[in-house]
Amino acid sequence: MKPYSPEELDVLLEALSHHHRRQIILRLEEADKDTIKFEFKPPKEQQQVDWHIRLYHHHVPKLESAGLIKWNKQNATLTVGDRFDRAVTLLEAIHEEYDEREF
Template sequence: MDEYFQALANIHRRRLLVALFEDNSQRDGICVPEDVHEGRTALAALQLEFYHTHLPKLEEAGFIDWNQDTHEVVEGPRFDEIRPLLELLGDHADELPDNWP
């Protein structure tokens, strides 16, 4: 359980995991950081954070697969383990702080 909460401890990782969870499009994945940019952090700075911290951490945990060449992220082999927690938190988003996702 600690590993799941560690993955969700950062707002940018939360946004990425929620975006993967909610993505119902026909795309193969999401493009980071563009698809999860909330506008508070400069895109270039956010890109550095993602590439040096957030994406390696989530990939190492197995929650995502990251294609560094195309900048796309897809669900990893362990994404289904964190999916119920994302669903639970999403179902109760109105009861959580504003910066939840």
Template sequence: MTECQIVDRDGVVRCVCEADEILRLLANGRRRQIIAFLESHEDDWARIETLIDDISTTTTMTDDDWETEFHHVHAPMLEASGLIEYDGQNGTIRYYHCELVSTVVDVVNARQ
């Protein structure tokens, strides 16, 4: 199996995950949208409300349904993988970079 590193902004390795796990996560279009949103920010964190508002414009779901799906499905999965740190109480999400994730999201987005 192939491992990939998840690093913080300073290049410090936060954790290591399996490529298969990353590919399973990114098989979902909503999670790819979340990652693309987070990678487009210069900071390594974003307000959850801003992320929800941005992505809700690309879905047919109601804002409430999309927010519920984010909080109960996507955020926990991305956090369990080590890609994000999710702080629902403060309304922030911190992103940790993984080269494989960036590459997969870029390739998929280029083909859409």
């Protein structure tokens, strides 16, 4: 695999800087398919409406603009984007270093 350029690393790290966005990427990666239904349950401490507003208006668009996912709002599906594999590789490297999947 080619090394990350400083610009690409900045984009990936910014997109993966929030644990909710990392969880979206991990759910898509663990699904063993390129597309998943956009169905995420809120953490217990958050209200469902607030959770979906944050995902819909902030987290998912940020992942999409970074090229990690493609978002079909009509079908409520998420598909791997052009940079998805690079993001997963980066997360796996972090995982190996910290030996923790829920980060």
